[in-house]
Amino acid sequence: MKGDIISVQNLKKSYGKHIVLDGLNFKVERGSIFALLGENGAGKTTTVRILATLIQADSGIATIAGYNTHREPESVRQQISLTGQYASVDELLTGEENLMMMGRLNHLNRDAVKKRTSELLKQFELVNAAKKSVKTYSGGMRRRLDIAISLLVSPQVIFLDEPTTGLDPRSRRNMWNLIQQLSEDGVTIFLTTQYLEEADQLADKIAVIDNGKIVEEGTAEELKRMIGDEKLELTFDDLEVFQLASKLLQAQANEKERSISIQNGSPENLRNLLNTLHEHGIEPSSINFRKPTLDDVFIDITSRKRRGRSVHA
Ligand SMILES: Nc1ncnc2c1ncn2[C@@H]1O[C@H](COP(=O)(O)OP(=O)(O)OP(=O)(O)O)[C@@H](O)[C@H]1O
Numbered sequence: 001m002k003g004d005i006i007s008v009q010n011l012k013k014s015y016g017k018h019i020v021l022d023g024l025n026f027k028v029e030r031g032s033i034f035a036l037l038g039e040n041g042a043g044k045t046t047t048v049r050i051l052a053t054l055i056q057a058d059s060g061i062a063t064i065a066g067y068n069t070h071r072e073p074e075s076v077r078q079q080i081s082l083t084g085q086y087a088s089v090d091e092l093l094t095g096e097e098n099l100m101m102m103g104r105l106n107h108l109n110r111d112a113v114k115k116r117t118s119e120l121l122k123q124f125e126l127v128n129a130a131k132k133s134v135k136t137y138s139g140g141m142r143r144r145l146d147i148a149i150s151l152l153v154s155p156q157v158i159f160l161d162e163p164t165t166g167l168d169p170r171s172r173r174n175m176w177n178l179i180q181q182l183s184e185d186g187v188t189i190f191l192t193t194q195y196l197e198e199a200d201q202l203a204d205k206i207a208v209i210d211n212g213k214i215v216e217e218g219t220a221e222e223l224k225r226m227i228g229d230e231k232l233e234l235t236f237d238d239l240e241v242f243q244l245a246s247k248l249l250q251a252q253a254n255e256k257e258r259s260i261s262i263q264n265g266s267p268e269n270l271r272n273l274l275n276t277l278h279e280h281g282i283e284p285s286s287i288n289f290r291k292p293t294l295d296d297v298f299i300d301i302t303s304r305k306r307r308g309r310s311v312h313a
Helices: 044-051 074-080 095-105 112-124 139-150 169-186 195-201 218-227 240-250 267-279 293-305
Strands: 002-017 018-029 033-037 059-064 078-081 158-160 190-191 205-210 214-217 231-236 250-253 258-261 286-290
Touching: 002 044, 002 190, 018 033, 018 044, 018 059, 018 190, 018 205, 018 214, 033 044, 033 169, 033 195, 044 059, 044 158, 044 190, 074 078, 078 139, 095 112, 095 139, 112 139, 139 158, 139 169, 158 214, 169 190, 190 195, 195 250, 195 293, 205 218, 205 293, 214 218, 214 293, 218 293, 231 267, 240 258
Parallel strands: 033 190, 033 205, 078 158, 158 190
Antiparallel strands: 002 018, 002 059, 205 214, 231 258, 231 286, 250 258
16 A cells, blocks of 8 residues: 655644744655655754654644554554664663563564564574674664564554664665665665765655755655756866866865866856856866766755755745
8 A cells, every 4th residue: 555654744843942843844655765864953853753752743743654643642653663762772681682572572472572583683684693692782783683673563664763873884784785675575664864875875755854844855866856967077286276266156166176066067057167267267177077966965955045045946
């Protein structure tokens, strides 16, 4: 069954005078990977906490599988599982013991717990570490155990709050593979992340949150397309020439690389830029076309905001 499994309408939350969520709207399609992307303090964890019924919004409506998080928290909790900062992994127990204990707490019978534990240990590559206490685990192993625990009872939606923060690049890649596998099993994944690359790699849809509002939304490709198909990059051998060129073109400049990035890579724009430079006796040493990255999207959104224009302008 397709359709939206999460719906958020005009969600607001403040702590005193501090507005954390300022009218949040988005929808998540069943079976998809959704990434809420934002910098530290943007409001990602607050959103997850509201959806997971840990705290209440001041106003607005959030539903999961049709259940209202405010009015039907028990039903919502039966649909979801939460990992990350909320995990209750016991350091002194082994990985296997943690799974068995949480299985029993979730009212699974003894045989079902045993079977599920052994399946999960295999799926999450923890068989060799099963009998070791969690305090000996690496960061990546802990995260894997945490997610395994959250899958003891099959949830419809799994919340992964910054699942790779603090992991080394190899563990991060392993975690990405694992998240993709989970998604192939049909579970809806709600991911929060500060990493553009992570959202780009994993998410079917990305919502960019900034100051408690969704400022852009779409697939990674749509977000990239939004700021133009191709960017132009001009480089200069001489520092003084580079500085003069960046003043003239008023574009994003990287002094270390003596390069200037231009959002609009159309032939007409290129001709105009070269004419401007030529009038001042300047020629770039190289001209490259480059497909935009999510980094470009982020820079574009924030620079438009600084100039006080609507993001959609
Ligand atoms: N219980 C609270 N009391 C007061 N302020 C809070 C509380 N919880 C969160 N905040 C504030 O709300 C803002 C958003 O926090 P939130 O944790 O949702 O951000 P985040 O996007 O998840 O960032 P991070 O990546 O740092 O976790 C922050 O400025 C934070 O200090």
